[in-house]
Amino acid sequence: MARICKDGYEFKKDFIKENREVYGISYTQSILSGRWKCLILWFLKSKEYRYNEIKAFLWDISQGSLTKQLRELEADGLIERNVFPEVPPRVEYSLTSKGKEFIPILDLMGDLGKKYGEKIE
Structure with a gap:
């Protein structure tokens, strides 16, 4: 196979x-x-975010893991990294059109998790 x-x-x-x-x-x-890729894509679905904002959302992720996951998503064409020529440099991550096509898959995963996952009150 x-x-x-x-x-x-x-x-x-x-x-x-x-x-x-x-x-x-x-x-x-x-x-x-990758443990965090789906969550990163979901987080970026509504707007672009800076590295520290993504890190705050995924508070338990290490800096190295987040960097690796972001680089892999970028290499696969799902997100883009925009560097602004400022001092200090500002970097924002956003979904590409290919990345946006994955959002319905994530939404379906969320629906399935709500249906069969542990109920949190």
Whole structure:
């Protein structure tokens, strides 16, 4: 089927042709893999935020993990990093059009979690 490699999943060409649906699921899973990626995308869905604002939202994440997750999301084309030429430099993160296409998936995940997850009063 597929094997995990340093860039996500690696598929044989014949497998992709014969199992296009599974490839799509695996591709999406590899893009969203990472403990914080879904939450970062969800947080960025309404507007752009600075690094420290994302860090405050994900208060339990380490600086290194947040930086790694943001770089991976940027490399996958889901977010963009905008650097403003100011002193001190200001950096804001926002969703790309590709990143915005993932929001309905996150909304469905949220609905499923509300339906079957632990009820919090």
